[in-house]
Amino acid sequence: MKRNLLCMTAPLRDGFDIPCHELGPAAHHPSAALVGGLHGDEINGVFILSRLADFLEGVEAGNYPELRLLKRVLIIPAVNVLGVNLRTRTWPFDKSDLNRMFPGSTLGETTQRIAFAVLEATKKAELRIDLHTASSDFEELPQVRLYGPSDEERQSARLFGLSAIMERSMSPVFTTTLMSSWKVWPGQSFLLRVGQAGTLQLEHCQRVFRSLVSFLGRSGVLAGVKIAEEDEESCLFTSESAIRVYAEKAGTFVSDRQVGRWVRAGQELGYIYDSFSGKIIEKVVAPTAGLLTGIRRHPLLFEGDLIVRINRRL
Ligand SMILES: [Zn+2]
Structure with missing residues (x-):
């Protein structure tokens, strides 16, 4: 089901919305929350999450009889909706970075209100995933990033089946990111970095789409997923490596x-x-x-x- 996370008005044009998908059995809060497009030029994440929503809708419609959604899933493919339309990383009106606006506020500027709405909708999920890319100059191997992880997060990171897991300490500089706001709440938080901004790398997107389906399967959100044999060994890397x-x-x-x-x-x-x-x-x-x-x-x-x-x- 599509609903609007937030509806906003603009000075001299139609209002605009940030839409999201809610799938699976009704619940007070989602079990898994997936967020993409905090940066408007990071197209891989937007594409992957929109495709995932379409796939899970198919599951709900009975197109894959062997699969069943056991828990509620929230998907926000593109938080920076205007940035995606204008191909900009930042929020077009004031050039601010949406991933430096958390935890946000209900009273602040537009970007503050967006951050607040995203955090409210996702913070109680047991599994939270934020998708990003590298810059438009650089390509990153699809990888799981963990920030100051718990043992559970370290273990769960392997459920994606991606070949690289990068562990970082939680930097005191980035206290205004979605990740740092998530970390305050019980539950597990992951950041996936996939390829390069400004373009779409289909192979990376397909790889990460499969890894998200595996992850939802292995973590008990989606029943009936066959565990892929092709999964590579996951290596855990610290920044010293x-x-x-x-x-x-x-x-x-x-x-x-x-x-x-x-x-x-x-x-x-x-x-x-x-x-x-x-x-x-x-x-x-x-x-x-x-x-x-x-x-x-x-x-x-x-x-x-x-x-x-x-x-x-x-
Ligand atoms: Zn990003």
């Missing part, structure tokens, strides 16, 4: 490498060319063996730009 390569010179960076591959020390990952002469300035090689978890996709490099990130197995 990340090795980053930065550009020593400006130029054009080109690489045909794919994220999610294990690389060996010294393996060639791409080339930096002189943007005028076309000559190779630098061969970029892996400084260590590990999983290629992020790579730069915007070709134009300035000195000091991040080119690749590799995570070493602990």
Whole structure:
């Protein structure tokens, strides 16, 4: 069922709404809450969640007789509805970052009211998932991110079946994010980072769609899900395991490498060319063996730009 999480008016145009899907048996609060598009240019998450809502509606309609929704699920595919329409990361009217507005307020500016409505609708869910991407310059391997996790969260993170789980401490700088507001409440919170902003990577989206269905199956929200055999081993990485390569010179960076591959020390990952002469300035090689978890996709490099990130197995 579609309903509006929040309806807002605008000075000289029709009002606009933030719609959400509510699926499964009625309950006082959802058991699982999934949020996408806090950043309007992060299309992968919006696409994945809209497809998931369509799939779960199909489950409710009886299109998949072996599957049954046992618990209430709330899906907000795009919080920053105007940003998605205008292809901007931030809220278009005042350029504010919606993921720096939590916990929000009922009386504040529009973005404060949006944050408040999103938190109210999701905070009591036992399982909370927020989808993001990297910037439009960089591609991230689809991964689960945990922030100052509990043991339960560490265990549940494996239920997604994604190959990388990144553990971070809860930064005192980011106290205004949805994640930090969620962490105050009982229940488990996960952030999925999927690919690159500004574009849609179908393979990543399909992978994460399947991992969300597996997760809902394994956590008892959706009954009848066959456990996928294809799941890769999940590796837990802390921030100390990340090795980053930065550009020593400006130029054009080109690489045909794919994220999610294990690389060996010294393996060639791409080339930096002189943007005028076309000559190779630098061969970029892996400084260590590990999983290629992020790579730069915007070709134009300035000195000091991040080119690749590799995570070493602990
Ligand atoms: Zn984001």
